[in-house]
Amino acid sequence: MSRYFKNISNSVLSILEGMTVTLSWMFRRPYTVQWPDKIEKSIEDTLPERYRGLLEVETSLCIGCMACMKECPIECIAVSIERDAVTKERRITQFDIDASKCMVCGLCVEACPTGGLRHTTQFAAADGDIRNLVLRYIEKGSPVAPHAPKGPAPVVRPRGSIVAAKIKNGFSARSAGQAAEKP
Amino acid sequence: MEYLLTNTEWFLNWGRKSSIWYLLFASACCGIELMQAGGPRTDLDRFGAVPRATPRQADLLIVAGTITYKMAERVRLLYEQMAEPRYVIAMGSCANCGGLFQGSYSVLKGVDKIVPVDIYLPGCPPRPEALADAILKLQQKMSAEKWLRNLRA
Amino acid sequence: MTFNELSERLRTKFGDAAAPSAEGAPQAVTVPGPAIEQVARFCKEDPELDLNALSCLAGVDRKDRIELVYHLLSYRKGHELVLKAALDRAKPEIPTVESVWKTANWHERECFDLLGVNFLGHSDLRRILLPDDWVGYPLRKDYVAPTEYHGMSSTRVNPLQQPDAPADGKRSELKDLSQLKSLYGPVAGEMIVNMGPQHPSTHGVLNFLLVTDGEVMHKAVPHIGYLHRGMEKMAESISYPGYMPFTDRLDYLAAMSANQGYAMAVEKLLGCAVPPRGEYLRVLACELNRIASHLVATGSMAMDIGAFTPFLHWLREREYINDIMEELSGSRLTYNYMRIGGVAHDLPEGMADKILRWMDHFEPIIGEFDRLISNNEIFVQRLANVAVVSAEDAVDFGLVGPNLRASAVPWDLRRNMPYSAYADFQFDIPLGQGFRGTAGDCYDRFVVRVLEMRESCRILRQALAKMPAGDIRTKLPKRIKVPPGETYARVEAPRGEMGFYLISDGQETPYRLKVRTGSFTAMSIIEKLSHGVMIADLVAIIGSLDVVAPEVDR
């Protein structure tokens, strides 16, 4: 019989106790960071230096050593080099990073000797067409001469700006238009 | 008439895109980030997106993580059980194309082999904000739909 | 006892008829196949040997033969023994040891599934990880992956080569269900409920066949393998450093522990040491990760019981840990922080006191969590005295980690087989003692995890206090060639012992990697626990065992 009343009192008291906890949380500012618009500082800027976001290539620094391509465990980096028949100079004709396949492990960045390949703090690259997720850092038909270490100091764009330019102008133009025909 | 149709359609699309109920379905690593996305910091509920446990009442199937051949049939069944209009987000590399498990013998190489995908979301796993971004882009896509006018045509 | 004493004891027992011969590096006792059951039974029941736990059963395809490797462990005496048995590759057959250790049941099923070893006298020898109609045995060296399965082709073209999307913008090779030759027909017979693979409370993709009588279950048969990603096979084709990111995905809630286990296995074979600062950083990362994992475990358990708020409070705390991890390793979930021979990055500026400040804030919050849910009478009534696991069963079914300790078995690798830098720290090992019911019930498993979080905080404080200066990583050549040999490295992951059995043949890729995980064995006990409980209790059991799908299926 005593257990009977003990059960009742225990339940009532513990329930009241729990209610005080939840009630006290009613009077606190929420913890939510209202991404993307209602925040003072965009998340990309608050992320730490080591954050591994989308990969980007500063082509002016790339020496075309293909170390990243060899290091990647899952072949999601495609670099191709061709030698000009006449001038005998190497040209990087392709530098594709398949963001849709990349597992941001950072092994390729560790392998890069010049720091031309780097992780950014950009992450919002969702797209309606998987083909847009292949980040082409060298456009077709515009090959780039590899960076010579003893040459003039190359101009290095700020980290994240390259890939940001690639993923911004993208979505609404490509995918939404394509989706417009959906019945 | 056209004007009226367009406005009604805008209104209906607004209703659809403002309450995206996603299916509570997490298959692998991305599931944790999906969970965190529903959690306090990145609160998907802000956009009216709440998880539903049953596919009947869900509008959005977020394929979060690796899908194996053994699981693939079930995923397709889930998709079939959802009521029109239904949308799919392939979250993470594994759902996009098999990702780092493309070389595996038992993993489905991309979920778009079995269900039509509306939004591909890169990352392994994508951080919760990226998922919110994907849902916002899906809203763009939904608001651009012309289904009512197509119905009339 | 040392290995020699153990092998001598075996020799004196079995004489020369079934002579266990010690050989190979590391030392193992080779047993003729047919005699395995007697030897195993003797190993378990002999008071001297007292090897009461089968921690890992691995099958290896040695091209000319198939080798079964039994890793035995004694929780009371703390020594271990490796038994080996060589089988004919054309017709591999061996008697089952299921009658000795119950956990052998699932281990042997997995071995049958992936290597096609036929265990004579096994109670139900079915495929466990792969679909029932799968062809071939993947872990055989001559296995070729299928090009299509049930109408799903296994080739993936580079996205750039993909054709334009159809007019409706929906790109799907599978137009309707009819193209999919489904494997699963309707289940007939008594009241059988199919729980999962998509179910709110099966964390990840697990499937249970509930044979119920109304609300009361007769039994719940777990079906696993819905997330079997063939990691062990992939290891054989990927270089040693390149496989580190894969271990992250092995247990996404405790990626650090998986990292460390794999790194330790490779380091053992390489014989390279880790600098003390590297070891301390590993401990730091692992303990932070342990807290994060237990946050999800306890929180999702509360959610399964129906209280949603505590779970989100824990997620809020977890976000702080994610921030710390992000700053430390560069990622929120799949850290890829450890490297062979050390760790990738050093502690960032001001990280130490950041972690200290966070712990000052976190420990009182645990008290609030207790007031909110742990002491709630309804919650206690739901969990106390439900699914009691006795100490014998816990050992017999190969439960490890918090699940084992909740059944009052004082075994923690960090204490009993100190690895990394754990020997330097003072910490208690919380044991289940029937906090509100009997020892080993769901509530104990819950409380033990809550207490372990406090202990992890203690370890973190000590690690930060004694953090030595110096190097964080030993220099290794870019292309690592591991000398031939084999090893078994154990770590205490949040879900218990995680063992990496690694065999190298001197190449740049492992010859065979077998991962023994806690969730796999934890799943195998559910069928026994589920007899006579209610459906709501099954949810509590799954939550309390803290099962994580990829760790079950690998």
Add this chain to the structure above:
Amino acid sequence: MWPLAKYVLENYLPRASSATGQVVVYLIFALAGAGILLGFASAFAGVSSFVERRVAARMMSRVGPNRVGPQGLLQFMADGLKLVLKEDLIPVGANRLLFRIAPYFVFAGMFGTFVALPFSARLVAANLDVGILYILSITALVVVGIILGGWSSNSKWSLFGGLRSAAQIISYEIPAGLAVLVVVLHAGGLSTQRIIEAQGGMPWNWFIFYSPFSLIAFPVYFTAALAEGNRTPFDLPEAESELVAGYSTEYSGFRFVVFFFAEWANLWIMSAIAVLCFFGGWRIPFVSVAATYSTWYLILLGLAIFCFKTLTLVLVVIQLRWTLPRLRVDQMMSMCWKYLIPIAFVCILGTMTWIVFVGQDTMPGTAARFVLFAAGAAIAVRQIVRTWFNYRADRATYTKLTGQPLWYPPYRLP
């Protein structure tokens, strides 16, 4: 409604007082009343669903819906619109007819109760003499709908949900009825208006403080009402983590909206019954019943008071839902039969003896009311103090975390 119609007929439409004319007028009034009530119910259902999401979010230190419309106020409209637009699936092998009509049983059961629910003096659709009895019995229709829905969906999870809620609702009808009977004894009548009129405006004149037994009877009724409304900790019929969505697993589109609507409308009903039985309904302090009936602005004031009390209770229900875990089936049953029903019986017997020996308006009876009111106030104060302690404790931790006195969790570690 009827008196009003009668009044209109006699004074304004003398010529329409033929039999058919009367029927027509009464019909019009009936439809008008139904329309008003339906509008109110659906508006309340929508808004309260939105409010619950916001409140729950705050408890979890989230924000909750705040993008759709100003502060997310249009969220429930968007939800309703979307659900109505969605395809209406009927599972293979389902009993199509029953599957289709099941939601309407639930709807009828919920909506029928509004007929006898008073909002203020004169503001009641039909002031039945057996109002409270009618309310308790009409809600039984809900269980029919839920069982039909659960059974006809041809899904085992739905079946579980349906059976659970059958057992639950039917057994919890008993303690609810008994607890209300305590009030009926005090009021000496079954009509809802009469129960309210028998109470006073001041808190110590509410029935909850009339005797120690009615003070106990309120929690009993409240628990039983929670169970009948499938609210946590009694949300077993739709337990999301056990049965996927319980009886509504297979429902989509419009029919799910109906279930949805019924669930939220029920929130008002259970709170309103509690208020009219235990918390003095629409009674205004220092104002007699007759005065309230005679003046229109007092009627509105009464309406305001009634709504205020009810919404406070609604908030309590919402908070309970997001605080408590869920009971198990057998525990739910034993809680009803082992705890609530015996206690309710004790309350009835106790109340009878109390009325006989102590009396209601005698000196000791009045004194007891003040004492009990003090006790109730003490509980409330304790809650507030404990809340403040929790608040302060957390503030201390955040101060440790950030170095400055913060009262909320910081976004990132400083």
